[in-house]
Amino acid sequence: MQHNPKQTTLIIGGGIVGATLALKLAKGQRPVTLIDAHLHLTASDWDKKISQRDARVFALSLASIELLKQVGAWQKIAQSARKADYTQMQVWQMNGIGELKFGNDDNPTLLGSMVEPFIIEKALYERFDDDDISPFLTVVHGQKVVSLTWQTDGYHVMLDNGDTYTAKLLVGADGRASMVRQQAGIALDTLSYHQTAICGAIKTEQPHNATARQVFLDDSILALLPLADVSDEDKANPQHWQSIVWSLPTDKANALLQLSKDELAKEVAFASGYALGDVVQIESVASFPLNAQHAKQYVKPNLALIGDSAHGVHPLAGQGLNLGLLDVVALVAVLQQDFERCCAEPSQKSWADFATLQRYERKRYANNAMMMHSFSGINWLFTNQFAPIQQIRNEGVSKVSKIKPLMQFFSKKASGI
Structure with missing residues (x-):
């Protein structure tokens, strides 16, 4: 079946980043189609999922929370009570001196919130049918893209059921193994850490007290991140469940x-x-190999990459999803400028011309590259067992912890605002 190209934007990938972009565009009354390879979940499917605790958790920054508020999803997350706000972060070395502590004991303020992936997804998907969204958003569930063809004025896309779509702008939000990136011929820089992350949900003897913790060991990094309380038993004795991410040399992890x-x-x-x-x-308990990757470019004519399709970082700072959501903010901003210019000057090129997409790339590429290399550097610094490096590291942490303006700067960077 051939669809008329009513939509101007076609997003491949219905994960959190792709769904957020779709909602942001639809809320701005920009026609958009979202292709999600996953099957549509019924209310009973969602009830079954949320009855269980997910060991994985996303550390949402203040900037990410603000974006989710703008698209109407954060309100649903808050109502679900399936989030664990944190007001402090504690980072220390097991065999070093000093620690870094973010947050004020006397006057706790929100630094971010830990939320399970499917809780975020459910809140986003529930917005698809709302009256302010549905007239501008078409969602296709359970279909995979089998071919992408670039035409001079956009992309022609065929799904595995034979349906075809044409769009002025194609956005790849289909994850680290992005088919969109591969089909567009965009190369990828990769870096293996020769590490494996062990993740799981743990219940501790003492409460976490709304504090995210990360300890640097001799050759590994262990993060303990607050989880929301799920059962009545949990709620009667709250703040004891946490998600762990333990990054280790692969042989030790195995x-x-x-x-x-x-x-x-x-x-x-x-x-x-x-x-x-x-x-x-x-x-x-689960595990996954650790590596970093970065697309050599984010855009081509009529095409843009966002989220994990464009970049993937070490999980030690929990910034992967936050970087993807900042991509959404930047892309929507330049598209809005483009739309306003086109309306004011009809003779100008239409929505999402190449110069517009290049502005998005300039906004995000260097920042994401810097973050990726920074996390790689921190990982190397804190897992390096060479004695002089350890001494420099120990003294550096001790001194940084005593410089309040520098600690405030790091805290602001982590918040994404």
Whole structure:
């Protein structure tokens, strides 16, 4: 079946970043179609998913929260009570001196919020059918793109069910293995850390007190991130569940993954220095290899990449999704400028010309590259076992922790605002 190209923007990828872009454009009354390879979930499907705790969690910055508010999703997340706000961040070295602590004990203020992925997705998807969104948004569920063809005025896209779509602007939001990026012939720089991350949900003896923690060990990095309380039992004794991300050399990670849950729980508690006492329960253990990647370009005529399709970073700072949502903010801003110019000067080129997309690339490319290399550098610095490097690192952390303006600067950068 052939669809008329009513829409001016076609987004491939219905994850959090792609769905947020779709809502942001539709809320601005810009026609958009979202192609999501995942099947449409019914209300009962969602109820089943949210009845369980997801060990994964996204550390949403203040900038990301603001964007989700703008598209009407954060309000739903807040109503669900499935978020864990944090007002402090604590970073320390197990065998070093000094620690970095962000946040004020006497006057706690929100630094961000930890939210499970499917809670964010549910809030976004629920907005698709709202009256202010649905007239401008078409969502295609459960179909994969089989071919992309660039034409002089846009892209022709065919799905595996034979349906075709034509769009002035094609946006790739289809993840690290992006088919859109590959089909567009955009090369990729990659960096393997030769590390594997172990993730899971843990229940600790002591409460986390709305604090995100990260400890640098001799050759690994362990993060403990607050999780929302799910069951009535959790809520009666709150703030004991956390998500862990433990980045280790791959051989050590593989050895830990052979342990029983009780044995692994003991290893996690020991690695944290018993910061919150024993780990009394662990569930949903999983692992994934760690690498960084960066597309050599974000745009081509009539095409833009956002989120993991364009860049992927080390998880040590929890900034991957936040960087993708900042891509959304930047892309919508330049498209809005383009739209306003076209309306004021009808003789000008239409929506999303190449110069517009290049402005988006200039806004985001250098920043994302800097963040990727910064995280790589921090990972190298804190897992390097060369004695002189360790000494410099220890002294540096101790001195930085005492410089209040510098700590405030780091806190502001982490917030994304």
